[in-house]
Amino acid sequence: MFCPRCGNEDEELYEGICRSCFVKEARLISIPQDLEVTICTHCSSLLNGIKWEDSELSEEELVTTVIMENYDLLPYVQVLELSVEILTVRGSNYECLIRVEGTVLDTRVVEEHRVNVKIKKSSCPDCSKYASGYFESVIQIRADKRFPTSKEIQAIDKIIRAKISILSVKNRMAYVSDVSIIKEGVDYYVGSYKAARKLASAVKDVMGGVVQESPRLVGRDKSRGRDLYRIWISIRLPDFQKGDFIEYKNRKGQVRGFDGRKIILNDLETDGIWSIMWKDYKKIKVIARRSDIKITNITSKTPKSIQILHPNTYQPIDLDINKETSDLKIGNEVKVLEVEGKIYILRNDHENNPDE
Numbered sequence: 001m002f003c004p005r006c007g008n009e010d011e012e013l014y015e016g017i018c019r020s021c022f023v024k025e026a027r028l029i030s031i032p033q034d035l036e037v038t039i040c041t042h043c044s045s046l047l048n049g050i051k052w053e054d055s056e057l058s059e060e061e062l063v064t065t066v067i068m069e070n071y072d073l074l075p076y077v078q079v080l081e082l083s084v085e086i087l088t089v090r091g092s093n094y095e096c097l098i099r100v101e102g103t104v105l106d107t108r109v110v111e112e113h114r115v116n117v118k119i120k121k122s123s124c125p126d127c128s129k130y131a132s133g134y135f136e137s138v139i140q141i142r143a144d145k146r147f148p149t150s151k152e153i154q155a156i157d158k159i160i161r162a163k164i165s166i167l168s169v170k171n172r173m174a175y176v177s178d179v180s181i182i183k184e185g186v187d188y189y190v191g192s193y194k195a196a197r198k199l200a201s202a203v204k205d206v207m208g209g210v211v212q213e214s215p216r217l218v219g220r221d222k223s224r225g226r227d228l229y230r231i232w233i234s235i236r237l238p239d240f241q242k243g244d245f246i247e248y249k250n251r252k253g254q255v256r257g258f259d260g261r262k263i264i265l266n267d268l269e270t271d272g273i274w275s276i277m278w279k280d281y282k283k284i285k286v287i288a289r290r291s292d293i294k295i296t297n298i299t300s301k302t303p304k305s306i307q308i309l310h311p312n313t314y315q316p317i318d319l320d321i322n323k324e325t326s327d328l329k330i331g332n333e334v335k336v337l338e339v340e341g342k343i344y345i346l347r348n349d350h351e352n353n354p355d356e
Ligand SMILES: [Zn+2]
Pocket: 003, 004, 005, 006, 007, 008, 017, 018, 019, 020, 021, 022
């Protein structure tokens, strides 16, 4: 073959010229002189094409990354070393020197490029939403037939703050844009509906209650052609507290605790423990409060019955003995509750101290 550059004959050609001509003219890499990258001023996420991506890079690291992603290797090149040095920084313009060492057709080549990287600052859609107070969901903290107590409100606030800081690591929209304290309770305005649901269930797991969601149409997203909803999530704390007495399907019990799914009770008649699902909350009747617990004494005992004095009238009352009361002795103090004219001896739990 014949090299059009130097006229040598019998040469193998590379890109149309002979090896020595090719090596003489060869470059290792090509890279645009000006590069640009857009980041969000608030969360430092990165605009990649039309998509915003999370980024934890510093500006210097970002400049290097942009350079590494934007150079092209030229034919027959092997890069051995490439280093980026930031020469000057003017505002958000980084003037960089790229030093490349490599081989072209086994011949060693060293070259330098000057590149200017501009970091454009913008606001990603999520941060713009946050800045404008955007929210997808409102969590309403309420209580049934009463107002949430300040103790409950504080406990819930703690749960929400702890949970949101975990959620916000992975979800930029997991933020509380506003908290408003109103007569009926507290409203939390939450950026993301998904996060709001997780917050609500975290609250319910500890505080119990009934959770209800109600979407409200707030407008229309014309670009996507769909209706826009906001979801109100109400958490209604129960009318009763731990230690109160309730009735459900003719069964009476004392609330010993609850979790996100159910209410756990000590049976008033037997010493059994049972539970009610929160979804059946409406069928629960509160029959007495923990503050209704009274203290009285055992005045006599037979193998089958136990006698106590009525806590108010001091009339003697005979009760059948059961597993719970069989250990009691004459003179012992016992906690009792009167419901619908009937007296129940309560377990000697610390939960049953009326003033605790
Ligand atoms: Zn040649």
